[in-house]
Amino acid sequence: MYKKNTVRLIYLINYLVLMSLVWIVSFYIRFSGFFPLDKGKPDLALYLKLIPFIGFSWFLAYLFLKPVSSRAHRNITFDEVVWLLRLCLLSTLIFIVLSYFYNEYKYSRLVLFVFLFLQFSSACLLTTILNYFFRKNQKNIPPRRILVIGSGKNLGTYTKSVMESKSMVVQILGVILMGKEKDQEDAKAGLIEEEFALIEEPKNWVNFLMEKQCEEVIISFPPSSYEQTGECLKKLIHQVPSIKIIPDTLALSEFQCDIEFIGAHPCLSVHKNPLESSHGVLTKRIVDILGSLFACLLFALPAFLIALVIKLTSKGPILFTQERIGLDGRPFHILKFRTMKEAKKYESDKTWTTKQDARCTWVGKILRKTSLDEIPQFINVLTGDMSLVGPRPERPHFVHEFRQHIPQYMLRHRVKAGITGWAQINGYRGDTDIKKRIEHDLHYIQNWSLSFDFKILIKTLYVGFYNRNAY
Secondary structure, eight states: OHHHHHHHHHHHHHHHHHHHHHHHHHHHHHTTTOOOOOOOOOOOOHHHTHHHHHHHHHHHHHHHHHOOOOSSSSOOOOHHHHHHHHHHHHHHHHHHHHHTTTSSSSSOOHHHHHHHHHHHHHHHHHHHHHHHHHHGGGGGGGOOOEEEOSTTTTHHHHHHHTTTOOSOOOOEEEEOSSHHHHHHHHHHHHTTTTTOOOOOOOOEEEHHHHHTOEEEEEEEEEEGGGGHHHHHHHHTTTTTTTEOOOTTTTTTTTEEETEEEEEEEEEETTOTTTTTSSSHHHHHHHHHHHHHHHHHHHHHHHHHHHHHHHHHHHHSSSSEEEEOOOOOGOEEEEEEEEOOOOOOOOHHHOOOOOTTTTTTTTHHHHHHTTTTGGGTTTHHHHSSSSSESSSOBBBBHHHHHHHHHHHTTGGGGOEEEEEEEEHHHHHHHHSOOHHHHHHHHHHHHTTOOHHHHHHHHHHHHHHHHHOOTTO
């Protein structure tokens, strides 16, 4: 199973390793006898010292230039070739600037020219190989569960385009026909050939979407049923993480949308994931990995002592796992130090912890107040289920409840859940105003940047981990 940020990390690591090898090859080409050796052959060790500069230059260039993903194709695309050329030129420029300040030895400019040529050709070859690898292993990618809603003659063609898209693996859950009767009949004529399951419009959209585990809804209506687009949005905009629509600017004037293309069809993406198409995905993931590794080393001894005290003072496991809802509404199991006496599963899944809760152990009360019970969540960050910064994850029972009563609640699942977040450092944590918490979460999502993440992390350290609302 290959996640998008994991794939980008694999590409980057391979590029860094390859460029180090290419630099060594460039050295041997220059000093192998093909070119005049006026001053003799220098020691290879002098050039090996520059490999860290090469890796750092490629890393910076990769972060600045938006990656062009085409792993769905067996061969490299023209857009990707152009992107690699820009990447090589920018990384070389950064490398020249860095090496200029490293005056230990006067390096051969011819090595640099050979390196520039070889790194571009080798990067193109490596990208083709990696694209082919991921295309062959596309079966390991979990399908995106999509529901299609609409009517009209183009509905069948559009649904087929989604199914045949090479950029993602999808599973069409079914088609719900809405709109005028004639438009529905036109849609049926186009859908019979494709054999998509027709589903009646549900009476309870929340339960229906949860039972189907729907991750995305695609809406398509002809001009004669345009008004249905706005009605569908009002029903679904708070219920699913992603909605895509065949453009209808009249019905969508009150919503913020981004234009995308699925096949040859333009569509509008409502509340698009701010990290989905940005190099920030890779940057944030690298920060998460480095930060959580550092935290694991920093808290290794305290975690061992906490585990020992928990084991000696109460019966039960040291760690407590609980299902939470994360990115795109997908469930995962969060890790915590156990702070309560063992209880039935439904009690912890559907019950808030209250002040003077009899279930809490004396050690657990201290851990909750100081947030030390959350140290194991750095493991969740390493596995990719969580991020260092993001909205706090909630239990499925409460997600089901909040999504029905709190506008825009489901939009918080457009990014990974975090150990700390904008709402938490502003005091909205534990038994506090849910609506205010959501407002802060959405503010974070809409204004995300790497500097914003660092601001939250620094303020978390400054404010401290003590939580007066934790019981």
